[in-house]
Amino acid sequence: MSKYILPVSVFGTVAGCAVLLKQYVTGGRCPSKATIHGKTVVITGANTGIGKETAEALAKRGGRIIMGCRDMEKCQAAAKEIRGKTLNSNVDAFHLDLASIKSIREFAERIKQEEKRVDILINNAGVMRCPAWKTEDGFDMQFGVNHLGHFLLTNLLLEKLKESAPSRVINVASLAHIIGKIDFEDLNWEKKKFDTKQAYCQSKLANVLFTRELAKRLQGKLRWLLH
Structure with missing residues (x-):
């Protein structure tokens, strides 16, 4: 039995460290019980993953939730599910394709025309490690969707957010930005061999730089968060 003690101890230590590291990196659970009645939240990529969980959590707090997604069938199904779970009928699905400038402009115009306020914008949607695809407007897919679309x-x-102040913008980034490099001479990988990993890291670094610069320009007007 003693021969198993060391391996089990090592496994337990590694597992424990992994849990602690995850808690440190993710920041743990939010302890706040605050409600957001009367607030409007716009979330991109909200039909699955982090976006969906965020939409549900904020719907439970009483906010009006607008889920912006490319696949409307999945988005409507997710919105229906969230309405059922939270008993918040004020959860809607709007079409938004971040790989299309036309779609982004139409989405933003609909928000400005139909919504009285936007208190929180959560730029969550993204693509990761995809092939050398291009957006509708010819940009590298990862850079176009993850950064340019949300930019x-x-x-x-912005004006709607200012009118609704104190408002906030949350940009979902990634630790991958640490090894990212912005190649201003070839943002769309047209001159060099495409590297899907570096393309993703570049887009995430762009998220961070965008957040920091806008935070400086809008200091005191909006609250910018990087997650």
């Missing part, structure tokens, strides 16, 4: 959307909704 445009944020700026189009």
